[in-house]
Amino acid sequence: xxxxxxxxxxxxxxxxxxxxxxxxxxxxxxxxxxxxxxxxxxxxxxxxxxxxxxxxxxxxxxxxxxxxxxxxxxxxxxxxxxxxxxxxxxxxxxxxxxxxxxxxxxxxxxxxxxxxxxxxxxxxxxxxxxxxxxxxxxxxxxxxxxxxxxxxxxxxxxxxxxxxxxxxxxxxxxxxxxxxxxxxxxxxxxxxxxxxxxxxxxxxxxxxxxxxxxxxxxxxxxxxxxxxxxxxxxxxxxxxxxxxxxxxxxxxxxxxxxxxxxxxxxxxxxxxxxxxxxxxxxxxxxxxxxxxxxxxxxxxxxxxxxxxxxxxxxxxxxxxxxxxxxxxxxxxxxx
Amino acid sequence: xxxxxxxxxxxxxxxxxxxxxxxxxxxxxxxxxxxxxxxxxxxxxxxxxxxxxxxxxxxxxxxxxxxxxxxxxxxxxxxxxxxxxxxxxxxxxxxxxxxxxxxxxxxxxxxxxxxxxxxxxxxxxxxxxxxxxxxxxxxxxxxxxxxxxxxxxxxxxxxxxxxxxxxxxxxxxxxxxxxxxxxxxxxxxxxxxxxxxxxxxxxxxxxxxxxxxxxxxxxxxxxxxxxxxxxxxxxxxxxxxxxxxxxxxxxxxxx
Numbered sequence: 001x002x003x004x005x006x007x008x009x010x011x012x013x014x015x016x017x018x019x020x021x022x023x024x025x026x027x028x029x030x031x032x033x034x035x036x037x038x039x040x041x042x043x044x045x046x047x048x049x050x051x052x053x054x055x056x057x058x059x060x061x062x063x064x065x066x067x068x069x070x071x072x073x074x075x076x077x078x079x080x081x082x083x084x085x086x087x088x089x090x091x092x093x094x095x096x097x098x099x100x101x102x103x104x105x106x107x108x109x110x111x112x113x114x115x116x117x118x119x120x121x122x123x124x125x126x127x128x129x130x131x132x133x134x135x136x137x138x139x140x141x142x143x144x145x146x147x148x149x150x151x152x153x154x155x156x157x158x159x160x161x162x163x164x165x166x167x168x169x170x171x172x173x174x175x176x177x178x179x180x181x182x183x184x185x186x187x188x189x190x191x192x193x194x195x196x197x198x199x200x201x202x203x204x205x206x207x208x209x210x211x212x213x214x215x216x217x218x219x220x221x222x223x224x225x226x227x228x229x230x231x232x233x234x235x236x237x238x239x240x241x242x243x244x245x246x247x248x249x250x251x252x253x254x255x256x257x258x259x260x261x262x263x264x265x266x267x268x269x270x271x272x273x274x275x276x277x278x279x280x281x282x283x284x285x286x287x288x289x290x291x292x293x294x295x296x297x298x299x300x301x302x303x304x305x306x307x308x309x310x311x312x313x314x315x316x317x318x319x320x321x322x323x324x325x326x327x328x329x330x331x332x333x334x335x
Numbered sequence: 336x337x338x339x340x341x342x343x344x345x346x347x348x349x350x351x352x353x354x355x356x357x358x359x360x361x362x363x364x365x366x367x368x369x370x371x372x373x374x375x376x377x378x379x380x381x382x383x384x385x386x387x388x389x390x391x392x393x394x395x396x397x398x399x400x401x402x403x404x405x406x407x408x409x410x411x412x413x414x415x416x417x418x419x420x421x422x423x424x425x426x427x428x429x430x431x432x433x434x435x436x437x438x439x440x441x442x443x444x445x446x447x448x449x450x451x452x453x454x455x456x457x458x459x460x461x462x463x464x465x466x467x468x469x470x471x472x473x474x475x476x477x478x479x480x481x482x483x484x485x486x487x488x489x490x491x492x493x494x495x496x497x498x499x500x501x502x503x504x505x506x507x508x509x510x511x512x513x514x515x516x517x518x519x520x521x522x523x524x525x526x527x528x529x530x531x532x533x534x535x536x537x538x539x540x541x542x543x544x545x546x547x548x549x550x551x552x553x554x555x556x557x558x559x560x561x562x563x564x565x566x567x568x569x570x571x572x573x574x575x576x577x578x579x580x581x582x583x584x585x586x587x588x589x590x
Contacts, residue, residue, distance in 0.1 A: 169454065176453030177445045177460060180432070184440040187429035194391055194423075195441045196415035196507060205450045251431075315485045316435060316468055322481070323473035329505040330541040 007152035011224050013265045014159035015217045020244050020260040021170045021253060022213035027242065028250035028311075029174060030206045031186030033102065035110035035238055036092070037214060042116075042233035043088045044081030044215025045222035046127055049136040051077040052223070061135060064128045074139035078162075078219040085215015086208045093207040098200050102189070113235040121230040132229020139223050159220055166213050170253050173209070180314075182206060183251065236290070240264050243297045249307030258309055267293065340403075342367040342511050342542045343388070343419070348397035350380075350387050357383040358394075359566035365511060370533060370543040372557025374550075376587055379563040381546045382424055385515050388544075389421035390414045402510060416443065418510035422517060424546075426496040428503075430489025434480060437488045437499055438471035439464070441506035467506075474502045478532060494525035501532070512536075514545040518552060530556055550574075562587060 019041060026032045054061055055069035072080070096108045121130050138146045139158065145151065173179045182202060185192045189199050222228045240263060248259020267289055274285045300307060341364040350358040358380045365371050373381050386392035388399060390411035399407045401419050409417075429437050439445075445467060446452045447460025475481040478498050483491065488499055497517050504512055517533070518526045530552055537543060537556075547553050553560060554574050562570040562577060564586040570577050577583045 172456055173450070173453050175457075177439065177447035177464065178450055178453035180436055180440055181448055183432060184429045184437075187431055188427050190391060191423065191427040191429070192440070193411045194389060194415055194421050195503065196412050196420075196443060197440075198410075198412045209450065311431065313433060313485070313487065314436060315433070320472050320481065320484075321465070321469040322476055323469040324476070326470075326473045326477050327539050328470070329474070329508055330536065330539045 003149040003152055007156050009265070009269070010156045011159050011220070012268065013261060014156075014163050015221045016241075016244070016260040016264040017163055017257050018166045018217040018220070019214060019241055020248065020256040020264075021166050022210040022217070023241050024245050024248075024251065024253060024256035025170055025173060025182075025213075026206055026210040028245050028252070028256065029179060029186065030182040030203065031102070031189075032097070032203055032206060032210075033106035033109070034207070034210065035106050035235070036113035036116070037210075037241060038233045038235065038237040039113050039116045040085045040088060040211040040214035041218035041221070041237075042120075042228070043211075044085040044218030045228045045233075046133070046218075047084035047215065048077040048081035048219030049133045049222050049228055050127075051080045052137045052139075052141075053133070053135070064131070064133060065125050066128050066133060067126060071137075077223070078139070078216060081219025081222075082212045082216040085218065086212030088215075089208040089211030090204075093204045097203045097207060110235065113238060117230050117234060128229075130230055132227060132231070133222075134227045136222055136226045136228065138226065155224060162216060162220055166216070167253065169209070169213070170256075173206075174251075174253055239297075240267070240293060243293050245307075246297055246300050246305075247307055249309035249311065251311030252307070252309050255307050255309035255311075259307070262308075263293070263296070340367075341365055342402065343544075344400045345384075345388060346398050346400075348384065348387055348399070349395045350383055350392065351395060352383075356380075356566045358387060361397075361563070361566070361568055363561055363568065363571075365542060365544050366559075367542045368537070368540055369558060370537050370545060370556045372553045372560035373544060373546045373563065374548070374553055374560060374587060375563035375569075378565075380566040381563055382515055384563070385421060385513050385544070385546060389419060389513055391421065415507060418508065419513070420504040420507050420509040420511075421513035422500040422504055422515055424515040424519065426493070426500070426520070428488035428491065428496050428499055430487060432488055433485050434475070434488050434491070434499060435468070435471055435484040437503050438474060438506050439467055441503045442467045442471070443507060471502075471506065474505060478502055479528075492522075493520040494522055494529070497521055497525075497529060498532070501529075505536075510542060512541060512543045514543060516546050516548065518547065518549060526552065 023037050026034045050068040051070050051072045053069045054071050056062060056064055056066050096105050100108060120127055127133060181197055185197060185199055185202050193199050244259035244263035245256055247263055249255025271285055271289050343365040346362045348358050348361045361384055375381050387394045390409060398405060401417060406414050445460060445463045447464060452460050472481060475484055480495060480498060491499060518529060533556055558573050559571060560574055560577060561568055562583045569586055570580050570583040
């Protein structure tokens with residue numbers, strides 16, 4: 001296994017893990033069916049690209065047209081990608097998450113994903129249209145030699161640090177009272193609102209957090225690939241991530257990681273290996289990949305809806321501390 | 336507030352569904368410290384009125400004053416935070432949460448319930464959590480469900496789910512509890528148990544408005560009783576008085 005291949009595999013795994021942790025927060029924990037998830041990854045990627053590229057008037061870049069081009073040093077493009085992903089969630093969430101019922105929210109988000117892709121694909125002056133952005137500078141370009149093997153491993157390291165940060169955030173959310181309220185909203189939104197929870201505010205916060213994490217994943221991806229075009233973020237990419245979260249285990253961060261390794265990474269590898277064997281007509285294997293992903297989702301929802309690693313049951317340990325006096329329930333309110 | 340002031344006053348509440356008058360100009364007052372019953376035949380508009388009072392359904396018109404404040408335009412979650420808490424006719428437990436977690440979700444004032452609080456970590460919110468766990472366990476003990484605290488709420492029996500919903504509402508320290516058929520789907524042997532708990536809560540000073548079909552329960556717990564039929568209030572008073580009113584008898588008490 002050569003260095004480039006190994007680094008490639010690890011970086012894709014890291015990006016998919018980050019994306020699945022974010023989607024798990026939204027879909028697995030909170031029940032927000034974000035069918036436009038990939039748009040947030042794309043927004044982060046475009047943002048990181050524009051923040052690190054020179055303006056399109058620069059000599060080597062004049063074959064593309066795009067807005068901006070700020071040549072900011074690392075890690076600003078990655079941070080910017082996360083911020084843009086989070087900011088994009090604000091207007092989209094305010095339109096979609098406020099008044100619509102959950103199933104219509106999912107439809108609206110799916111349509112948003114298709115529209116966004118079509119618009120970017122056709123509006124060339126914005127982000128170079130269908131051809132997309134190319135020659136995106138890699139992080140620390142100019143400071144270190146980016147064409148060496150050790151740079152590949154440096155990139156793996158930067159990705160690993162990002163995975164650790166996202167894991168930390170996701171774990172704190174899932175294990176907190178805030179995460180518990182999100183799960184309650186997922187179970188029964190009307191009952192949660194009757195208990196003083198504001199469903200719109202809860203959905204908005206997790207939409208923004210998930211959007212920011214998705215944006216970061218896009219920034220990491222574009223820094224490695226150095227290209228980004230509408231064909232890399234078609235809406236089926238979101239479905240693959242949903243398959244990963246469903247297979248791994250909705251609501252469980254470990255499950256999300258496992259799902260990321262089994263579905264996007266695993267399928268990519270299997271497809272690549274089978275592709276070498278020249279089985280059937282040229283497009284047979286990629287087409288079968290989609291059939292398999294569809295069957296995988298159906299199979300798990302049917303036979304093992306909780307996934308490989310189901311959501312944990314939270315038990316409060318120790319000898320029960322019981323407050324015997326319960327007349328406080330009708331007493332003065334604390335606020 | 337003086338004891339003679341109503342806890343909640345609703346005036347001229349209207350709510351239509353597809354042209355049908357589900358609630359058609361209802362005005363009621365709920366006095367503190369009592370269990371007020373709400374009875375009437377199916378389709379009388381009882382559940383709709385409960386939903387409108389709690390804010391889970393918007394009213395077309397009318398005003399609702401709760402503890403001296405006009406809450407007509409507040410969303411459900413803000414009414415709940417002011418102490419107006421409802422339960423549902425159908426079981427509405429958070430099935431994939433444990434019994435104890437169901438109660439903890441309902442508790443206000445947990446520093447870990449905001450995104451920022453969650454990110455600050457256990458050390459920031461654990462004191463609140465510990466205090467609320469002890470309170471929740473106190474309620475579970477009082478209602479006999481302490482051994483079930485770690486069970487998924489979805490696995491409870493019908494009667495236990497009802498109790499869980501009442502306890503969950505109590506975690507908010509309600510001033511007025513709206514119970515929508517708290518005995519429905521409950522084994523008869525548990526009905527008396529739940530009735531006993533509601534009497535205790537009333538004696539502790541809680542105000543309750545409850546929709547109920549079982550007349551022996553209404554007889555035992557509720558005074559006064561409001562009778563609705565076809566979206567309107569057709570009678571009000573103690574059961575003894577209502578039994579002598581022909582229109583109430585026609586609409587509900589027989590047939």
